[in-house]
Amino acid sequence: MKSKASAPGKVILFGEHFVVYGVKAILCAINKRITVTAEKIEGKKISIKSNIGNLELETGKLISEINSPLKPFYYLADKMLKNENTGIEIIVESDIPLGVGLGSSSACCVAGAAAISRLFRKTSKEEILTLAIEAEKTIFKNTSGADCTVCTYGGIMNYDKENGFHKIESEPNFHLVIANSNIEHSTESIVEDVREFKENDEAGFSSLCKKESKLVEDVLELLKENDIKKLGTKIKENQEYLETIGISNEKLREMIQIGQTESFGAKITGAGGGGCIYALTDESNLKQTINQFKDKNYDCFSVKIDFKGLDTF
Numbered sequence: 001m002k003s004k005a006s007a008p009g010k011v012i013l014f015g016e017h018f019v020v021y022g023v024k025a026i027l028c029a030i031n032k033r034i035t036v037t038a039e040k041i042e043g044k045k046i047s048i049k050s051n052i053g054n055l056e057l058e059t060g061k062l063i064s065e066i067n068s069p070l071k072p073f074y075y076l077a078d079k080m081l082k083n084e085n086t087g088i089e090i091i092v093e094s095d096i097p098l099g100v101g102l103g104s105s106s107a108c109c110v111a112g113a114a115a116i117s118r119l120f121r122k123t124s125k126e127e128i129l130t131l132a133i134e135a136e137k138t139i140f141k142n143t144s145g146a147d148c149t150v151c152t153y154g155g156i157m158n159y160d161k162e163n164g165f166h167k168i169e170s171e172p173n174f175h176l177v178i179a180n181s182n183i184e185h186s187t188e189s190i191v192e193d194v195r196e197f198k199e200n201d202e203a204g205f206s207s208l209c210k211k212e213s214k215l216v217e218d219v220l221e222l223l224k225e226n227d228i229k230k231l232g233t234k235i236k237e238n239q240e241y242l243e244t245i246g247i248s249n250e251k252l253r254e255m256i257q258i259g260q261t262e263s264f265g266a267k268i269t270g271a272g273g274g275g276c277i278y279a280l281t282d283e284s285n286l287k288q289t290i291n292q293f294k295d296k297n298y299d300c301f302s303v304k305i306d307f308k309g310l311d312t313f
């Protein structure tokens, strides 16, 4: 029997990094997905095949001894195989660009947790999310849990570590243009750099957290009113805070400049240091914004909000 699941990628609209320290973030799932197929196989082994490589190991290995980005799948499969006499084969297919802040690893953890656990029993979305966050922690110990949450439930939501997620009911009338710097980044090491920034300037960081919290509350109101122009000014403000904590660089600033020529506002999304930026547009400036990036040979595409979240087959 095969078990199959897919989960969307995500864009953090507001609040990345600050969310690690308890501030509310606003995120949405996007219409690009990772699909995981799991099947029981003979022998006590776990075999993972993906477009970033393969991993095949016996069951029962120590997670700390595995050095592979596919480690979360091994963790999930090994956990489910305790006291079982079989192995698992896992196949991963992705249309999310990998390692650039669009939630590829969270989508892997969510779709992986669903496909693998459902080989053994029916699991609820809540249980799958818990498993997915555990799996994500094998590659990124201090995750806020925001990314896995939006990849599980889909839609647009606000999220904070203490209260979890709250779905935003209005369906905002905007398009997001994503431009990819094609600089891969390690979320874990950038989160670590931000922790150092905080430790060197606790008062400055705490004041930024307060500003970000206020900004997110303002954005929640603007989303209700669908005021896209004012949302653009909040995007620019949020980008200034991200510049202050040191997660931007020359290339990202250049991309934001290009993105802002025609759109309502542009900022980094996700960990930064590389990865992607997004520009907020509507029908009036979508094509022009894409063309601005294409003219300068940037890898760019537009995405819509995915309202489905985790899907199982």
Ligand code: MEV
Pocket: 012, 015, 016, 017, 018, 019, 020, 101, 142, 143, 144, 145, 146, 147, 187, 191, 270, 271
């Ligand atoms: C990464 O997509 C988002 C960060 O805020 C880390 C996290 O929330 O775990 C940088």
